[in-house]
Amino acid sequence: MEAPVVRARRDNSLWLTEEQTDHMRLSLKVSDIIFQKTTPWQKILIVDTPEYGRTLVLDGAIQLTERDEFCYSEMMAHVPICAHPRPARVLIVGGGDGAILREVLRHPEVETCTLVDIDMEVIEASKKYLPTVGCELENPGADVRCMDALEYIRTTDERFDVAIVDSTDPVDFAAGLFQAPFYRDIKNILNPDGMMVELTESPFADTALMRQAVRQMRSVFPIVHLYWGAVPTYPTGMWTYAAASLAPDPTTPLRDVPGTRYYTGAIHRAAFALPPFLSELIDAQSH
């Protein structure tokens, strides 16, 4: 007897679509919706995706996925920390998901890491639903504060060796984080050999932001270098970062960090080699 013909059932087709620009969209199939909440600051969405695993979305923009966040987190954390001679005190602006904090705490040289994020709900959701990401948010070496980072920076008496600015995209309350007044406030809370890094978006999708951030950083800090790497789920997959320093050379790693999946000393040096189209974008005169 032949087996009965069974029509294959179709899966429910649920897709997360990010409008990366007005003319470009990335869509990921969704297998489960894990968490949704609208806070005073943003809309939080956590979903499971077959392509990239668990995925955190804020206001429609993918912030991180379990499968590729190491590309971003490691390049934000290890480049400034490995290039700093004594990275004892580190500040993370934003970064409530805890991914960069986790990387910072790999360094035995780091004595305290202060994380200031405006939205407690992101911190709580990451601890609960993104265990590989939020795993260090209760580490005793982490000083996690829920408040407006701009206000914290203007009022604190603390001083830092490294500041890592892990903001959302430069819209709404995060827009001020890419301008000279903010960079001056950061400079004021850095020690004399301090260093900062900040994401500066994609050179294909948001050229204007990248140029503005670098130009304004250069008006405040004596040493500013752009570097880049791959982050598959960010627009265009080619992602840039700016490192600004009061003294140490951000392009040269001084020590190693074990257990990384993207970062190495060779990758650190390589990331500062810019394709000509990219160096021309930041060096050209602009309006």
Added chain:
Amino acid sequence: MEAPVVRARRDNSLWLTEEQTDHMRLSLKVSDIIFQKTTPWQKILIVDTPEYGRTLVLDGAIQLTERDEFCYSEMMAHVPICAHPRPARVLIVGGGDGAILREVLRHPEVETCTLVDIDMEVIEASKKYLPTVGCELENPGADVRCMDALEYIRTTDERFDVAIVDSTDPVDFAAGLFQAPFYRDIKNILNPDGMMVELTESPFADTALMRQAVRQMRSVFPIVHLYWGAVPTYPTGMWTYAAASLAPDPTTPLRDVPGTRYYTGAIHRAAFALPPFLSELIDAQSH
């Protein structure tokens, strides 16, 4: 008198969607359809997109866009040619659009460049509709042949210094281009200090192909190195290439090439610095 209220007209919303994997899609807004044709080999589509300019699509996969093809074309052409001591004779397998040919012909050391593509319609469409890409297809230094490259390689008496394998994705008639018998055929038409490069897909989207290609290449060539770069419109934006050599070191550039937008000697060296997750993928034992 107040101006009359005019409802903004909506644009026609036409999108090109590539199913990059079963669970991930990239969509580009389309402003115009320029050319469509089904050949014995594939479906050709050329569209204009606001995000990336004119775009060539074969069988649903984006092959190149005017705005980002230099990332891919330069890394395919200049890495092997700049690392070869005497790159007089170059072979391009596939590449009928002419983008890599254009880059190869920048090198005064190259005496002839033979391009063998199975589909004359791609060559003709590129000359006509992609002028910045197909511009050198009638250059007297280019020997453009329309035939099955596998057959050409098995039967030709010509010998080459550099072979560049610019195939479509490893399905259908291109699947054989990522296996040891093909690499042996390529080796047979290389001079004793010959070198080849081939695209090996994304380490996030097609890990299996990348591992297979590198493993089979290593069974044929004494020197095989993976390198990588950004190509925004290819799946995940992080793209890998394999360089196989009979003698010269592919990782070391011997000369410069003017007028590039992605490639430099520093980028050449940097591209061989692999993130640990990537080197582990190709060095691990696999089935």
